Amino acid sequence: MLKPHGGRLVNRILDGKVKEEALSEVQEMPFINLNLEQVRDLENIAFGIFSPLEGYLNREQLYCVLNEMRLPDDTPWTIPIVLDINGEKKEEIGKSEKVSLKNSGGEVVGILEVEDIYEYDREEFAEKVYGTLDVNHPGVAKTSKMGEYLIAGRISLLRESKDEFYRFRLKPVETRVLFKEKGWQQIAGFQTRNVPHLGHEYLQKTALTFVDGIFINPIIGKKKKGDFKDEVILEAYEALIDHYYLKERAVLAIFRTEMRYAGPREAIFHAIVRKNFGCTHFIVGRDHAGVGNYYHPYAAQKIFEEFPDLGIVPIFFSSFYHCQKCGGVVNEKTCPHPEDFHIKFSGTRIREILQKGEVPPPEIMRREVAEIVLGYENPFVH
């Protein structure tokens, strides 16, 4: 099986005596409250999903990531994983060597060994990561609201969160054993934040023809208004797999993090995460992790040229569409017919049809998938 990114699967989960000792110390420590997305990323570090990171980036690491898209040891890394705090919290932490990390319920979920607290330039951060300073970009808007300091250091996880998606939550150590048990050598990872239409299915099955298994790995976490809700995406995929996939060839599990909408940088980040889950290949479609018109539709594919050492093979696909003349899903390499025959898998159009309570045409979406979506009173984030 492929080595994890950076060569070693990180495990920062404390248990047994070490955990007990840590828990006895936390009352004395200053604390930082984490929101849900921050708790999820704390767990992503602890479970090794963000290997080789063991904590939040320090100043040197941050600027290497911003400027070089690499960690200081030259390992590819494109999205800064940081924890921001304000000046008041910085004062409160003072010279403490450790701080406890609490969830929104006030429970201690982790410990951070404070390595550094440093200032950073929010505009520079946003411009480098998102390629724009337009506040209409969700990532830029989020960055503008971050605290003025970043706190760096190694983390330990004390308490694993439970949620409604628990049965879809697999750690890299688990997916790696699972793939081995299934006898899969070549695994294609598929990232999604949508309910599947025929284009997605075709793309996954095309990849599946030359690998052993497909790892469907929807992002569960904060998304923008108008995106499908997490539970809808998962239920829709379950229906699709039940009706149209070989059970022994597909695995559905989630990646709990927020969408950054950082386009090309996020495509590399998404590939790294899937490498840690044990994938050998990663599917990159059109406008991966894009939003609006901030990125060229194929910028997220082009960026892979800069990373010959990524350690996971990208599989690039252009847009698929249905051709009425061919009678199936095609792309510009496989179909000779003019555009008049083509029906595009437009997310906007599909959403409009579903919002009217109608089932999209069968050449766009499987009825079983559409019925899941229509079963929800409001399937969209608002």
Place this chain on the structure above:
Amino acid sequence: MVEDKDKKFTSVSIPTPLFEKIKERIKGTGFTSVSSYVVYVLREILAEEESEEEEPFTKEDEERVKERLRSLGYLD
């Protein structure tokens, strides 16, 4: 704010004829210098060497993981 933006580089010597050959080779490609080409190739070679088999899990760990996978329905 002090910014640590300085890229850390060091020099490696290569034979001049090889340098000239690479200079010719990269004309019209996306590589902007012989250095960027050499860095690319070296990263590629090192990554290939590093992608060897990882250490297997201990039997105990693997059994524990399999148990959870069964309880979640991922394994029969």
